[in-house]
Amino acid sequence: MTATLKDKVLFVSGASRGIGLAIALRAGKDGGRVAVAAKTATPHPKLPGTIFTAAEEIERAGGKALPLVCDIRDEESVKSAIQKTVEKFGGIDIVVNNASAISLTDTQNTTLKKYNLMHEINARGTWLVTKYALPYLIESGRQNRNPHILNISPPLTITEQWFSGHVAYSIAKYNMSLCILGWAGEFREHGIAANVTAIDTAALKIVDKFVASKSRTPQIVADAARLILTKDSTRFSGNFVLDEIILREHGQTEFDQYLVTPGNRDLALDYFIEDEVFNKLKLLWKEDAKKKNPKL
Template identity: 35%
Template sequence: MNRTTFDFSLILKIKMTGRLKSALIMGASRGIGKQVALTFAENGYKVCVAAKTIESTHKLPGSILEVANEIVEKGGDAFPVRCDVRSEEDIFNTISQCIQRFGGLDVAVYNAGAISWKEVVETPLKSFDLMNQINARGAYCLVNKILPHMIDNKHGRLILVAPPVYNRFFKGKTAYAMTKVASTVLVHGVANELNGTGVSISALWPATVIKSQVTDLRRLPPSYMRKPTIFADACLEIAKEETEILNGKALIDEDYLRSKGVTDFTKYRCDPLIEPLRMMPAEFPSLMVKEELHDPPYKSRL
């Protein structure tokens, strides 16, 4: 599909069969979140574009208004909502507006994030608190507020931008890692509560550096990065999974796309001639202990 225009025949077909789905993308004003919103819209989803930024500036380009307008101008269905994920009220109101406008929510992607890769002695409590509020608390609030709706409908897909848990990830960025791994723990834990409900929650993390506002500020060479389309395509594939097989999984974008049959990743390169280095391990440790194999089903222990 040409990414500059939407597939009108696909959208029309979905509308005629009553299968037009909806997605809430948190942190969608730029970078990965923007591309996720565009990719879902290209594939027939109605999209709520949510983030804090409502006005683009030279220092911080991109806004929810621009992303929503881009989708609408290309024939998609989207609307913007200003949402500060540090606010419980904002998150609840955003979810409520989506449900009211779309008649329900099929997918929610939590991409909002704050980042500071410094050692603990160089990370003041103020910086840690900000990362914790946005990365961990905001993700928890979204899940807490949206689950009742999805469970009642016996359907829903939650995707949190969070890494698999492994020791090397913590090095040199402990404070940041604490707040991101908190979301991964949320995924693993809530998955037990969702078994058999028709709702699933997954974590997703990039295999390589992804071009974003942060990489632009740091002026990373294109050869280091992939386009955000790879991450967006992986989100879409997770959302399309009809079973609960991904419930509780911490996934890597490239690895998951390979499992779905994708073999050519050259289209995702920022430098068309150079494949960027993978920053994620090839394999990850299991978090299960042998005693867990003999545990009774979660619900039976309540």
């Protein structure tokens, strides 16, 4: 497949900031057309970005953008956003389910309100967006436009350590990944790919400033997402991909540009990454450091 998202129509949930915005911007640089679907229409006191500032950035990057106020917990809001996207751009080729809610609390300290929020956004919202986008993804497949669904969620590794201490959050995120497992099979006949990309080093300031300083920027996820979304949708589906690993598999060797703190290779691992994978990455990071400084 041609490695570009030019003229492709993307519906990206949670695209006003963070990973969602980074993916949308990367598509914009290719000349893609992006529906920026998020709740933030007015500036948040603590978080940067709105759907309108995101749309402006995408258009400055070279793409087309449609800012949409969309609460993916609400069926009518989702239906309306999908319809407006189709009216504006003529269809939908790619759905990126990025919107997510997080509360890293144990069972006793997780309120029902928080539990419901995480499941309504992470699990139910992801399913709802895909359900209403599906007829247009099917049509994209008929037109050989390489339709994709991409969820930003964990690999399906069912072990105690990824659930203990934050059960409510983990099962909400794993539900996003379970959707991909089902959709890969369900939509294969339509030529629609369904894949997951996960983050091998914490990419956002979710936990605290200390972790953020040992992290990578969302751009690494955006570059990995672009690579996935330009693969042949009839051949590459049902995969659970780590950003750095897939980039390395396709020849990328330089990762310093993604560091939040330049020069810092003492990186914090994100949730849901197995020790075996982490140890492999640590060896690769050491090899990279030695190439840059043979005295290490």
